[in-house]
Amino acid sequence: MRFQPKASHFINGEYVDDTTGAPIDVIYPATGEVIARLHSATPQIIDQALNSAKSAQADWAAMSGTERGRVLRRAADIMRERNRDLSIIETHDTGKPLQETLVADATSGADALEYFGGLAASLTGEHIPLGGGDFVYTIREALGVCVGIGAWNYPTQIACWKGAPALACGNTMVFKPSETTPLSALQVAEILVEAGAPKGVYNVIQGYGDVGASLVTDPRVAKVSLTGSVPTGRKVYAAAADGMKHVTMELGGKSPIIVFDDADIENAVSGAILGNFYSSGQVCSNGTRVFVHKGIKEAFLDRLSQRLANVKIGDPMDEEVNFGPMVSENQMNIALGYVEKGKAEGARLVYGGVRIEGDGFYIQPAVFADVTDEMAIAREEIFGPVMSVLDFETEEEVMARANNTEFGLAAGVFTKDLTRAHRIVAAFEAGTCYINTYNLAPVEAPFGGSKMSGVGRENSKLAINHFSEMKTVYVSMNDVEAPY
Numbered sequence: 001m002r003f004q005p006k007a008s009h010f011i012n013g014e015y016v017d018d019t020t021g022a023p024i025d026v027i028y029p030a031t032g033e034v035i036a037r038l039h040s041a042t043p044q045i046i047d048q049a050l051n052s053a054k055s056a057q058a059d060w061a062a063m064s065g066t067e068r069g070r071v072l073r074r075a076a077d078i079m080r081e082r083n084r085d086l087s088i089i090e091t092h093d094t095g096k097p098l099q100e101t102l103v104a105d106a107t108s109g110a111d112a113l114e115y116f117g118g119l120a121a122s123l124t125g126e127h128i129p130l131g132g133g134d135f136v137y138t139i140r141e142a143l144g145v146c147v148g149i150g151a152w153n154y155p156t157q158i159a160c161w162k163g164a165p166a167l168a169c170g171n172t173m174v175f176k177p178s179e180t181t182p183l184s185a186l187q188v189a190e191i192l193v194e195a196g197a198p199k200g201v202y203n204v205i206q207g208y209g210d211v212g213a214s215l216v217t218d219p220r221v222a223k224v225s226l227t228g229s230v231p232t233g234r235k236v237y238a239a240a241a242d243g244m245k246h247v248t249m250e251l252g253g254k255s256p257i258i259v260f261d262d263a264d265i266e267n268a269v270s271g272a273i274l275g276n277f278y279s280s281g282q283v284c285s286n287g288t289r290v291f292v293h294k295g296i297k298e299a300f301l302d303r304l305s306q307r308l309a310n311v312k313i314g315d316p317m318d319e320e321v322n323f324g325p326m327v328s329e330n331q332m333n334i335a336l337g338y339v340e341k342g343k344a345e346g347a348r349l350v351y352g353g354v355r356i357e358g359d360g361f362y363i364q365p366a367v368f369a370d371v372t373d374e375m376a377i378a379r380e381e382i383f384g385p386v387m388s389v390l391d392f393e394t395e396e397e398v399m400a401r402a403n404n405t406e407f408g409l410a411a412g413v414f415t416k417d418l419t420r421a422h423r424i425v426a427a428f429e430a431g432t433c434y435i436n437t438y439n440l441a442p443v444e445a446p447f448g449g450s451k452m453s454g455v456g457r458e459n460s461k462l463a464i465n466h467f468s469e470m471k472t473v474y475v476s477m478n479d480v481e482a483p484y
């Protein structure tokens, strides 16, 4: 098989196999062809990976931040040098067009490795002077063994967004990719070793949810960082709570984009396209509820339809193609099911939504207009290319409706009125907000959700706090006064 890795798992600096685990077939979404077969981790493999991470952690944490950072920065360089090869793997794993994977996957992973590699040497505690000469100093310490569990939409990026800050702080990691896209995390592990990471610092094991669940409850694990759906997040958070483990939860969303009648329509249409159809709509922060002011609704829809006529759907390896298949048959059927629901609920399908016949999992991008708040397509995360356009008349009304959701991942506003833009983002109940753009996630900025969309933040200096803790040391310069 064309993309068969050397083995399923990467533990203690090398590939490890155990073919007695349940098979995991890797399917190329463009053709439905099986391109690799891996195996889920058995209890023995899980144990081996956790032991390897546990044994490596103290020595890794004892290295200077400069040394740890150097490893991460070298890994970033290697990833960039191999960007094309890594992007080809990512495209076969996910179905995302090469045009996208060349710029948004290994490159984003490399950004995280470079950024946290750069920060590693500057991670410190602080000195806190007290009265009478006493003082406190704090020591920033690693948490220990961290578990990363990934979703299937950005496999390389997720492996690095979790691994880079964890390793920068002196933790070690066991990463479990999604069973749907198991290939690229192995590449990340291999590259880290090539860059000088000691054995056992970054391990990858494959598996379904049960393997993730075993990792979360293991007493050797100090922290769990999950990217996944809200239902999985609930289970993982609850299981981690039992062991009082640290958690980061990057979960789903149903984010709003508000387009006022003074907005630059071309930019707003571009934002809505990026915020709904990039990666065939399989992006957690997508702005799938597009609230458009009544006065410009038809102009917005006309321009959107004109722009969508230029979408190039097809072979994701063709660099001209900008819209690929969905990741799996199952995900395609979920999206098609929502298109049917939307029609049945009385929304007006103004564009696409049709399955493209063939072996691949292709569906045209879909735009619904006249969507109302209570329709399932406006309430539930679809995780596919289905945009809902809703009308509004006043700012007050649209704010209440935009926030009327259990999710709180992202939100965007398009307007030329800057005062209004800042008022709107102040009122958004969402972790990541955009003014006159949408869906950018640079490593320098915190990324994460409010409400049911998650806990904690990835990227930026904030991620350091989620992968380390402070030890407080009180130093007395005086005699100890006791009452008796």
Ligand SMILES: NC(=O)c1ccc[n+]([C@@H]2O[C@H](COP(=O)([O-])OP(=O)(O)OC[C@H]3O[C@@H](n4cnc5c(N)ncnc54)[C@H](O)[C@@H]3O)[C@@H](O)[C@H]2O)c1
Residues within 6 Å of the ligand: 149, 150, 151, 152, 153, 154, 176, 177, 178, 179, 207, 208, 209, 210, 211, 212, 213, 214, 216, 227, 228, 229, 230, 231, 232, 233, 235, 236, 249, 250, 251, 252, 253, 283, 284, 285, 381, 383, 409, 448, 449, 453, 454
């Ligand atoms: N907020 C973010 O940064 C972000 C980014 C990408 C995707 N997502 C979300 O991810 C979802 C799509 O990804 P998915 O379908 O892979 O999600 P999912 O919740 O089905 O699976 C996520 C991961 O959790 C594992 N898992 C499942 N059950 C588990 C359990 N009981 N214990 C431990 N691990 C378990 C899976 O094997 C997989 O690796 C969407 O809801 C999307 O919004 C969020």
